[in-house]
Amino acid sequence: MDAADLSQRHDEILLKANLYKSKKAAPSPAACGCCLNCEKPLAEPGRRWCDADCRDIWWSENA
Numbered sequence: 001m002d003a004a005d006l007s008q009r010h011d012e013i014l015l016k017a018n019l020y021k022s023k024k025a026a027p028s029p030a031a032c033g034c035c036l037n038c039e040k041p042l043a044e045p046g047r048r049w050c051d052a053d054c055r056d057i058w059w060s061e062n063a
């Protein structure tokens with residue numbers, strides 16, 4: 001990996017961070033009683049993911 005690769009990776013991370021921020025401001029998917037990522041049933045009403053990992057995976061796949 002050279003400096004150009006590193007620079008591009010950095011740009012991608014920034015782009016993802018910006019996407020994530022704008023997604024947070026946009027309307028979010030409704031809670032369905034189970035994790036949107038792994039479909040594990042969730043006891044807490046209004047909760048959409050079982051943990052931060054599932055949330056991040058879901059956003060990375062649905063951004």
Ligand SMILES: [Zn+2]
Pocket residue numbers: 035036037038039040049050051054
């Ligand atoms: Zn999950």
